[in-house]
Amino acid sequence: xxxxxxLYVCVFASVLVAPFALGHHSFAVHFVADKTxxxxxTVESFRFSNPHGILTFNTVDASGATVAWRAETNSPNVLRxxxxxxxxxxxxxxxxxxxxxxxxxxxxxxxxxxxxxxxxELVGQAAPPxxxxxxx
Amino acid sequence: xxxxxxxxxxxxxxxxxxxxxxxxxxFWTPQFAxxxxxxxxxxxxxxxxxxxxxxxxxxxxxxxFSGLQLSAEARKQVEDYDFSTELTSEFACIxxxxxxxxxxxxxxxxxxxxxxxxxxxxxxxxxxxxxxxxRQHLPxxxxxSKNGHSVGHWEGDExxxxxxxxxxxxxxxxxxxxxxNLHLTERFKLSSEGTTLFAxxxxxxxxxxxxxxxxxxxxxxxxxxxVYPYECDPSFGE
Numbered sequence: 001x002x003x004x005x006x007l008y009v010c011v012f013a014s015v016l017v018a019p020f021a022l023g024h025h026s027f028a029v030h031f032v033a034d035k036t037x038x039x040x041x042t043v044e045s046f047r048f049s050n051p052h053g054i055l056t057f058n059t060v061d062a063s064g065a066t067v068a069w070r071a072e073t074n075s076p077n078v079l080r081x082x083x084x085x086x087x088x089x090x091x092x093x094x095x096x097x098x099x100x101x102x103x104x105x106x107x108x109x110x111x112x113x114x115x116x117x118x119x120x121e122l123v124g125q126a127a128p129p130x131x132x133x134x135x136x
Numbered sequence: 137x138x139x140x141x142x143x144x145x146x147x148x149x150x151x152x153x154x155x156x157x158x159x160x161x162x163f164w165t166p167q168f169a170x171x172x173x174x175x176x177x178x179x180x181x182x183x184x185x186x187x188x189x190x191x192x193x194x195x196x197x198x199x200x201f202s203g204l205q206l207s208a209e210a211r212k213q214v215e216d217y218d219f220s221t222e223l224t225s226e227f228a229c230i231x232x233x234x235x236x237x238x239x240x241x242x243x244x245x246x247x248x249x250x251x252x253x254x255x256x257x258x259x260x261x262x263x264x265x266x267x268x269x270x271r272q273h274l275p276x277x278x279x280x281s282k283n284g285h286s287v288g289h290w291e292g293d294e295x296x297x298x299x300x301x302x303x304x305x306x307x308x309x310x311x312x313x314x315x316x317n318l319h320l321t322e323r324f325k326l327s328s329e330g331t332t333l334f335a336x337x338x339x340x341x342x343x344x345x346x347x348x349x350x351x352x353x354x355x356x357x358x359x360x361x362x363v364y365p366y367e368c369d370p371s372f373g374e
Contacts, residue, residue: 025227026196026197026198026219026222026310028195028196028197028198028310029219029311030219030223047369049367049368049369049371050366050367050369050372051228051368052372054372072372075366077258077364077366078241
């Protein structure tokens with residue numbers, strides 16, 4: 001008797017799949033998955049260790065005040081396979097960081113992408129592949 | 137049976153064992169879309185099992201439990217859960233249990249012998265041992281751990297694993313924990329081409345939810361890749 005189980009799959013698959021699950025703590029609970037922020041700033045520090053790397057950087061707001069941002073990466077194990085390493089970001093680097101903002105409204109995000117002054121990029125939190133892409 | 141028949145039969149036994157012993161060995165990376173061949177395992181899930189659709193790329197949010205009916209004790213635990221503690225040093229390196237880490241989007245290596253399988257998980261450097269020598273589970277008072285105590289056997293080309301003695305830990309990575317009494321049953325099976333490994337996990341834990349829950353997961357075989365150390369650093373929470 002298998003049909004009841006298939007029904008469960010259909011019902012829940014449509015409502016419960018959040019975009020990504022790449023951390024020890026829940027992404028869905030702590031970050032807004034359907035919104036991104038983009039912040040330009042200067043790197044203060046970068047720590048590349050599990051469960052998440054941490055980037056701190058400063059930016060200047062409209063009033064001229066300095067705003068300190070903290071941004072977490074996916075697991076370095078995941079990012080290592082995307083070309084990151086512990087020296088990927090250095091203090092003083094001018095960067096533009098795109099990421100998913102924290103639900104609590106603090107200056108905290110999950111990094112989606114970092115663009116450097118010379119134009120090169122590092123990809124962080126990536127969208128999961130679609131079933132079609134998985135077949136490729 | 138003739139003498140030749142007996143001899144062939146005796147020779148066939150170790151050959152079969154060897155074929156099973158080498159089947160799953162290798163590096164496996166998560167495959168977010170399991171594919172249609174996984175239906176074979178889905179069809180073997182218990183009737184009425186509630187499907188937890190958070191494996192690989194999925195994730196459940198706060199207050200989402202896949203339709204499971206939580207016990208009063210579990211509901212209280214969830215209501216009291218403080219998500220802000222998840223961003224602290226004390227929380228950062230708490231290991232997940234086998235009921236969560238198998239579905240995490242990290243690769244694993246499998247080593248295999250006729251009496252033992254070892255799953256080396258990249259996520260939190262967890263190492264899982266599955267005894268295939270016919271032993272029984274630990275006595276009830278035996279130690280619990282995040283990996284639990286696993287015994288397995290073959291049903292044709294499917295590996296069936298029974299795990300008990302799993303320490304209470306997060307079940308869905310959203311504030312809902314399973315108990316020390318979780319009973320886990322898994323089935324592992326290779327795709328017809330041997331390049332994808334499918335698995336189902338079936339959970340029974342009447343202390344925290346009614347009925348039976350299940351997950352489906354899949355991994356793709358990759359040659360020449362390795363599991364990297366995780367080496368969790370609690371300073372993340374500082």
